[in-house]
Amino acid sequence: MSDDEQLRVSKIPRGTVIDHITGGEAMHVLSILGIEGGDGDTVSIVMNAPSDRLGTKDIVKVEDRELSQAELDVLSLIAPAATINIIRDFEVVEKDRVSRPEEVAGVLSCPNRNCITTGNEPVESRFDVLAEGVRCAYCGTIVRDDIADLID
């Protein structure tokens, strides 16, 4: 992170910093992670900051929570270049990229209105992750574009 960005949002003592999020996708990242502000977490967001690599990027800082790799891998669907920094005592102790999971459960809802998972059944949505896009494990519907629109 450049000094310029440091000025936008200050360093956090402990938690997770998700950097290099595709510009404009920060709110979707929070939705995927189930962070809605109601649980008292301190969350900072930078949107559309200039980035050499991405043109523009978003950054999300979640204090006092170390998010797991499994939670974060889901982000690869909408922010494939995202990097994860785990912070303790203001220092980066772990730095990782997100990798594509084989499946995602309970995060996306099937766009097929006739899919059983969209009805009133005690079942979590499940999608297999394809080389391009995702596929509902129940009805087989394939979604290639606008995956963020499926976030519950």
Added chain:
Amino acid sequence: MPHDHIISAKQLSRADIEEVLDRAAEIDDNPAAFTQRHPGALLGLLFFEPSTRTKMSFTAAIKRLGGDVVDMGPVEYSSVEKGESLADTVRVVEGYADALVMRHPSEGSAKMASEFVDVPLINAGDGAGQHPTQTLLDLYTIRENAGLDDLTIGIMGDLKYGRTVHSLAHALTNFDATQHFISPESLKLPRSVRYDLHEEGATIREHTELEPILSSLDVLYVTRIQKERFPDESEYRAVAGEYQIDAQTLEEVNDDVTVLHPLPRVDEIDHDVDATEHAQFFEQAHNGVPVRMALLDLMLEGESA
């Protein structure tokens, strides 16, 4: 039969299919030998949508194996009307039966239901998804009439919503078959089926007209184009009229093609075809009994082993 549940034709290998078809042929040859195969076995029928052939042939099949059915009956008289979830319904009914046969209007319903039960569950149609037991009887009929290898088949009609088409197309990837798909532009194969066929390396061609390829076909599999898929009646009539077949066309273009149809038909196959040797669709419907007997026999055999 290595599968606990039969949900999709995609799960069936060539060996699985041949095991069922071979057993069906044994049953056809000597039905008397199978009448006491499963005395007392109870098949639970859960049809959330109307069915004639599938429901009656499953009923005939289990009875001819020595068993019987317990039938949920029409949805309007069941607890579904009171708002019970499908997951709860199947968990209750599995306590009454040794295996379940289910038809439901939602795609993915059979897969979901199978996750809630321990007895074998057979998908008898899930919305526009799959109908694997129809496919087994289709394959049985094709094997008897044209053989399953070195096969050129045309599949015509509503390819988008036609679950019998989706299941058949998947299953045929196990064989040396060239598949031609003929439909109006708006009813082409869905992306998900095309993706699977591509992944399986199947040889497929898509057309909007039957005429140019009719002469090359060993089998023509016709399906009904439903009125409700079109915005208005006149558009439906214009499109549906292009996907009809009659005896004269068959005689002129391809006098040894086998014509199949999962039925019910409306007017996509003219009644003048019925008396010709092309017409195998009533035989196909009758094959539902030995093929479903074979499947139930193999699944229940596995259960008691």
